[in-house]
Amino acid sequence: MAQGYLQFAVFFGALVIAMPLLGGYMARLFTGQRVFLSPLLGPVERSTYRLLRTDPGAGQDWKAYARSVLVFSFVGWLALYLILRTQTIQPFNPEGFHSGAWDVSFNTVSSFVTNTNWQFYGGETTMSYFSQMTGLAVQNFLSAAVGIAIAIALIRAIAKRRGGGGVGADAADRSIGNFWQDLTRALLYVLLPISIVAALVLVSQGTLQTLAGSVGFHGISRASGELALGPVASQEAIKELGTNGGGFFNVNSAMPFENPTTLSNFIELWLILLIPVSLTWTYGRMVRSRRQGYAIFSAMAVLFVIGVVVVYVAELHVTPAQHLAGVTSHHIAGSTGGNMEGKEQRFGIADSALWTAVTTVTSCGAVNAALQSLTAIGGLVPFANLSLSETIFGGVGTGMYSMLLYVLLAVFLGGLMVGRTPEYLGKKIEAREIKLVTLGTLFTPLVALVGAALATASAYGKASIYAEGPQGYSETMYAYMSQANNNGSAFAGYTGYVQPNPGNLGAHGVTFADLAGGVVMVLARFAPILFVLAVAGVLVKKKASPAGLGTMRTDTPTFVVLLLGVVVIVGALTFLPALLLGPVVQGLTTRLF
16 A cells, blocks of 8 residues: 555656646747747748748737637548548558448547547547548647647736736737647647657557557467557557547557556656646746746645545455455455456556546546446546546646636635635736636536436437446446546446447437537537637736735635635535436445445
8 A cells, every 4th residue: 555655656756846847848938938949840830830821920819819729620620520431542541441430430520629539439440540640649639739729828818917908908918829829839849749759668668659450369278369550659649648548449548559567657647647737837937926836736736636545545445246245356366455356457556546536637538447347436536536627637728727717716706705806916807707717617517417417318318328227327427527528538338339220229329429429528628718718818908906915815825725615616516416326326325445
């Protein structure tokens, strides 16, 4: 047990060491300063602007910025759909895969464009190498870069000090940046360089990288079959760095070809949290108050550590079924006990618990162990993490702007409690922006709950549910919480991949799951983005006043506690009744662990 906590401490320490390095680098990058990669990538950046026919110096107000985001994402959606629907004529398709069903393609495209990477398919048995490389991997980069751009735009609006406000404000006062410049810089200077280095490191650990087709094998029991290969490492790096999560193989990061060693496991976990953690430092630098960044990081870190500890302690106990059967992993030589069902022996409980917590606080739904096999309380942790709507580090960019919405809400509530006008970094928080903040924080839970309600209450939706009782409800609820939070992980059982069969209600039910999930992912990704940009549009025009004696400080432990309370209460009020019907009921009707 102590060894597990030591692993957690080393991992968290590695993140803290990297935070000021990458965070400071991104702060310089997005404030227009020269960085060490500028001599190498500057000409590429300028050529990109010429190709896009855009002037990076021309600022955009929030409406123009939002239009650029939507147009760019829609074009990416169409391009990916075309790629997935034309697999039979593509190069790099040694297995001769045909295109999947149209509804699965719709769900997959919506999934990757929204940084969700929910998968109703098995990659090694469905996708050509061309689709994996030019379709899915490209969207891993683009969707991550969009998230970073939105976060930077909001930070820029909060940090801006020269607002003139009102109708007479000029274009410079209304500008929150240029989307095409932010997107290009996120891609060229952040995501691409780190991904190249990470891919080479993963290859050194044994992660697969080849364009060769599958090979035959003979097992020790004389069984034979085909072993799928492919360009895995290059996709694995951006899958983790961009908090995407979609695996090249069906079993994701539990597959040795994706995640072969404990060191590769550590590196991939580190990559997942690298940018979300570093953005808190970037925020502190850009608003010229590092203590503000520390406060946000502290709130995120507290919730993250609690989740890691709870799932770890829960998995050190056996499941009720194992207990009743009298079977525990103590019977295995060298085992320290605990629930090893659904876990890789080479990772054990500690690494599996850490992976579960990391990939559910972020929008990375990758798995190295089966969530379905967690104990009832251990399985409650992914639910709880998703219920907090990407505020605990979250996805690249999305975690930062989601938490900033909660910061503004906490400032407003705190101001009301002490009877003073709410201000954040000198800018008054008033009714208009609070309405937008409220919509931005509640929209994702609303979409998740509506999707789950339709799936469980309709005949078409029930066709995708495998288990019965609390477990079946948990599978369904988790599926829509995961898709709404652009996470992509799943409790096994809820399905959306059956070939259409006219007259079969089950086939239509699967189509329902594909379409409903795709719509949920798109709405829950882009509606909050619009609310965030609208908040940025309001804040960028506000004049910043110097702090006075009556100003509530937002960089103290007291404010961190207030912020934690707001995040937890909002999450509890929206999802607690739903969680009570699933994992909590399942846990209370058996042994606690």
